[in-house]
Amino acid sequence: MYENFNWKWTNLIFVGRLLTSSVFFMYVGSLPFLFTSWNLTASSAGIIQTAIVIGFALSLFFSSYLCDYFNPNKILIISAIGNAIASFIFYAYANDFVSGLFCNLLLGLFQGGIYGPSMILVSEKYEKIHRGLAMGGVLSGQSFGYALSLSASFVLSNLYSPSIAFLFCLSCACIGIVPLLLAVLKDLPKKYQFDHSISYLDTKQSDQNKFLVRGYTAHCVELFGMWAWLPIFLSFILIKDIVISPLVLGIVIGLILHLSGMFASLMSGVLADKFGRKNILVIFALSSSVLSFMIGWTTSWHWTFVCLLSISYSFFSIGDSGVLTAALSESTQRNVLGRALAYRSIVGMGLGSFTPGVFGFILDLTNNYEPVSQNTNWIYAFSFLGLAGLMASYYASKTNKKVIG
Helix, strand or coil, rough: CCCCHHHHHHHHHHHHHHHHHHHCHHHHHHHHHHCCCCCHHHHHHHHHHHHHHHHHHHHHHHHHHHHCCCCCHHHHHHHHHHHHHHHHHHHHHHCCCCHHHHHHHHHHHHHHHHHHHHHHHHHHHHCHHHHHHHHHHHHHHHHHHHHHHHHHHHHHHHHHCHHHHHHHHHHHHHHHHHHHHHHHHHHCCCCCCCCCCCCCHCCCCHHHHHHHHEEEEEHHHHHHHHHHHHHHHHHHHHHHCCCCHHHHHHHHHHHHHHHHHHHHHHHHHHHHHHCCCHHHHHHHHHHHHHHHHHCCCCCCCCCCHHHHHHHHHHHHHCCHHHHHHHHHCCCHHHHHHHHHHHHCCCHHHHCCCCHHHHHHHHHHHCCCCCCCCCCCCHHHHHHHHHHHHHHHHHHHCCCHHHHHH
């Protein structure tokens, strides 16, 4: 099935995405060691991390939009170079709330600029039969980079200092430019000329796009909530049941959240190529929904079972990301694909960015505004994420199998 698959190009993009993504969670991984030196409160610490998400969503919108008018290979490389420069600025100048907020926002503005063009290039390089694996491969590199970012920054901050952690992640971001440049070098002079007289909402597949955008939005609501709160949930479970150092705790949580996502992206891509996008989208969304409803009931379970369930939860929550993008690329004409991805990113990530706050509000409301602790009732908050998963599976079921495979 994959005899003619372009492994060299995919591997270069995989490595490039891994290395350039290694700065995304360096602040979060180093955060326990920054509270005192940066004079942070819990609220101000959270605002700094929100900045990179906002920057990511904005740059994903604009970079994807521009890919309908300019060579996406050039946008990818410019963003990767900007990402390295922004990483250096973070390393050199971030030392308190204001500078950290600005530097993390700047970093997000280039991170999204790498993501959007890379997805569009995959859709150009591969036919339908191979696109699931290709999308999954690129996204698995990103997940691996997130795991590296979170774990390495925590370990290096603990052993040395946050500054050393930032320097390591900066080095990865700089090296990551090389494989991306090797992948796209021959296509940099390529000229793009598209018909821009129509909106992507006016194309014949607009109904499919609407279902896919709604499904992606529900997916983001569940995923962003899981990413924000599952680490906190797990930390209470692990600290309660076993003696574990903060160092090991950070590594374990990073591996559970992001390495499982790496394998999920690859496996879901292969399965989607074989069994169809629609089938895999429904199965993954429904599975993550069931796990969302389950996880809040596990506070009295043995920690090993909770960790195994959390790995499955992360696996199914992120596994449909690449499949959703592959499906959108197949239901959209290339001359409007950039705008379709731009619209999807601003709607999906825009609404999804509110999820961590809504989750926290539900926790407060259902726990009489008591501080989060080992005795917190998590059932209702995680069930909210489960409802989003159900919506994602519903919208996936409404898509046309003939269009998206």
